[in-house]
Amino acid sequence: MNRVVLAVAVLGLGSAASPAEPQELTRCVAGQQVIDKEGRSGVVVADDSKLCQVKYADGQIYNWIFWNLRPTAAPAQPGLVTPGARVPDPIGAPPSTNAPAALTVLRPSSNRTLVYRADRRGHFSLTATVNGAPIRVVVDTGASLVALTLDDARAAGIGRSELSFNQLTQTANGRVRFAPVMLREVRIEQLSIENVPAAVIENLDQSLLGMSFLKRLKSFEMREGALSISW
Numbered sequence: 267m268n269r270v271v272l273a274v275a276v277l278g279l280g281s282a283a284s285p286a287e288p289q290e291l292t293r294c295v296a297g298q299q300v301i302d303k304e305g306r307s308g309v310v311v312a313d314d315s316k317l318c319q320v321k322y323a324d325g326q327i328y329n330w331i332f333w334n335l336r337p338t339a340a341p342a343q344p345g346l347v348t349p350g351a352r353v354p355d356p357i358g359a360p361p362s363t364n365a366p367a368a369l370t371v372l373r374p375s376s377n378r379t380l381v382y383r384a385d386r387r388g389h390f391s392l393t394a395t396v397n398g399a400p401i402r403v404v405v406d407t408g409a410s411l412v413a414l415t416l417d418d419a420r421a422a423g424i425g426r427s428e429l430s431f432n433q434l435t436q437t438a439n440g441r442v443r444f445a446p447v448m449l450r451e452v453r454i455e456q457l458s459i460e461n462v463p464a465a466v467i468e469n470l471d472q473s474l475l476g477m478s479f480l481k482r483l484k485s486f487e488m489r490e491g492a493l494s495i496s497w
Contacts, residue, residue, distance in 0.1 A: 291335040294318035303334040303484060310335075317407070317486075329487040331480070378484075380455055380495045390493040394475060395453040397422040401473055405493060409476030412452065412464040413444075418473045419466040422449070429466055443468055452479050457497055 291300060298310045300320060308320040317329045382390050382405075390405040396414070399421040403412075414422065419429070429445035444465040452462045452475075463478045480486060487494045 291318065291332040291337055294332055299338045300335040301338055302330055307338065328485055330485050331483065333481055334484060378497055380457065382493045382495075384491045384493070388491075390488070392454060392475075395451070397424075397450050399423070403473045403475040405480070406474040406476055407480065409474045411446075411476045411478045412449065412462055413470060413474040413476060414447075414464060414466050415470045415473050416466060416468065419447070424466065431466075431468060433465075435465065435467065437467070437470070442470075454495070457495065 291298075294310050294313055294317070296310055296313050299307060300310055300318070301307045302320060306322070308322045310318050311321045311327060312319045318332050318335055319327050320330055320335070321327045382392050385391055391402060392405070393400050394403050395401070396412075396418070399418075401414070401418045401421060406413075414424075416426065420426070424447055429447070431443040431445045433444055433446060434441050435444050444467040447464050447466055449462040449464045451458055451460050453459075459479060459482050462482075483495055483497050485496045
């Protein structure tokens with residue numbers, strides 16, 4: 267299989283976010299205390315340019331795309347989990363001034379999570395509906411875009427005459443031309459994402475589900491031969 271390596275641009279950390287306008291994380295830094303998209307806090311436990319492994323108070327670790335995280339005002343010590351928001355007091359109960367800060371642990375919602383098993387080669391292959399057409403894709407976090415073969419693009423309603431192969435990318439077989447396109451919808455079972463940037467690549471023998479789709483998820487995790495997708 268020709269695996270596409272489309273580089274993802276990674277920006278350095280900017281200035282600290284102001285309370286009125288929180289700044290999203292731009293890369294994963296081990297030891298950085300973060301607040302996730304759900305408002306829960308934890309600590310990044312590994313450096314990575316694509317996925318942040320965030321450890322919560324109960325010791326559980328979940329992978330987040332750094333888009334969905336923002337740094338707190340002060341960095342934490344590596345390996346330590348610092349408390350976040352307090353647990354709300356019961357309705358009608360007077361506020362407690364001595365209660366210790368507690369951390370609410372984020373877990374993917376069971377009714378908004380899809381799980382897939384790896385095949386014999388260790389790849390995660392699944393059927394996605396692209397512009398209404400079922401297409402077999404392989405999940406590839408090394409590809410910055412969803413990548414389609416010419417045949418799969420045609421099945422999705424994108425004709426050869428509509429394509430302009432005016433850009434280059436690197437694959438396992440060398441540099442190849444590709445045509446940028448915008449997909450109306452990419453659907454996996456009950457999960458649907460609209461307006462997904464993609465590339466149609468000449469001589470590609472397997473369509474890929476890349477980061478232009480994956481980064482729109484709340485989180486995804488590859489562990490022990492299973493892929494979990496949450497949104």
